[in-house]
Amino acid sequence: MPIVKLPGGQLRDEIRMPLYDSIDQGPGISPVGTRTFFANVQGKPRSMTNLRQNNLLETAVSYRINGFAIDVDNVYPNLSQALQLIMENSSLRLHVGEKDYWEGEMRFASGRVKSMLAVGNTAPAAPVLIDAVSKVNQHFGDEAIQGVMFPGDHFVDINPLQTFFVEWLCGQGDPIYGMNATELAASTPGVAQRLRWSLSLKGLMRRPVQ
Numbered sequence: 001m002p003i004v005k006l007p008g009g010q011l012r013d014e015i016r017m018p019l020y021d022s023i024d025q026g027p028g029i030s031p032v033g034t035r036t037f038f039a040n041v042q043g044k045p046r047s048m049t050n051l052r053q054n055n056l057l058e059t060a061v062s063y064r065i066n067g068f069a070i071d072v073d074n075v076y077p078n079l080s081q082a083l084q085l086i087m088e089n090s091s092l093r094l095h096v097g098e099k100d101y102w103e104g105e106m107r108f109a110s111g112r113v114k115s116m117l118a119v120g121n122t123a124p125a126a127p128v129l130i131d132a133v134s135k136v137n138q139h140f141g142d143e144a145i146q147g148v149m150f151p152g153d154h155f156v157d158i159n160p161l162q163t164f165f166v167e168w169l170c171g172q173g174d175p176i177y178g179m180n181a182t183e184l185a186a187s188t189p190g191v192a193q194r195l196r197w198s199l200s201l202k203g204l205m206r207r208p209v210q
Contacts, residue, residue: 013207019063020200022048023168027194031086031187032179037166037199048196055163058207065156066203067146068094068102068166070109072195074138082187082195083113083140086170089179092199093167094156101156102148106168109147114139146202155203166199 021037022044041051057063070092074083090106115138150156158164172178179187189195 015205015207016203017205018050018200018202019205020050020198022196022198025189025195025197027189027191029188030184031082031090031170032172032184033170035168035170035197037168039165048198055165056161057158058160060160060208062160062206063158063201064204064206065094065096065101065150065158065201067149068109068199068201069146069148070106070140070168070197070199072140072197074140074195075136076189076193077136078190079186079193079195080115080136080138081183082189083138085179085183085187087113087140089172090168090170093169094164095167096156096158096164097162104148110140146200166201168197168199 019038021041023035023037025031038049038051039054041049041054052058072083074080087106087110091104092102092106092109093100094102115136118136172184
């Protein structure tokens with residue numbers, strides 16, 4: 001069990017805040033492969049993570065997980081299909097200590113893909129007009145605080161100095177169940193583009209009183 005009291009019996013400082021980490025899918029990087037959130041936090045700015053050491057909380061700091069979510073935004077027209085394709089071919093695994101506490105499709109943690117598109121007309125051979133997407137803004141993730149919830153007594157505790165991570169697996173698979181070459185191309189950022197994937201644990205942090 002996490003340490004929730006001081007030696008004198010008083011409750012420790014307890015705040016509700018997320019633990020989060022982000023992974024960039026940069027130019028030319030395929031989504032296929034295994035990536036791990038919270039495993040490589042050194043050198044990242046606070047906008048990408050609030051964990052200070054890989055896979056661990058600090059001494060005497062514990063965390064009670066009530067749920068988690070994954071989010072990403074896309075503003076590139078050529079990647080308008082990427083979020084849906086990656087979501088359909090990905091799974092997530094929450095691991096704390098010696099055990100896995102959740103495993104499932106990425107869509108369960110993200111909720112849905114939302115898109116806002118601006119369409120303009122081009123005329124390569126007038127008078128034929130071809131509709132073309134000129135601007136795109138997509139959001140990966142529902143409006144809920146977290147896609148996966150551990151209500152009531154079904155929380156998951158991270159004890160001080162206990163290892164934890166969330167694994168993201170995106171597989172190419174076979175032609176029937178995986179992404180084909182065209183779908184892979186549509187899911188890979190181009191020059192000067194990136195998709196920033198953010199995984200957040202939602203719950204209560206217990207820490208020493210300052």
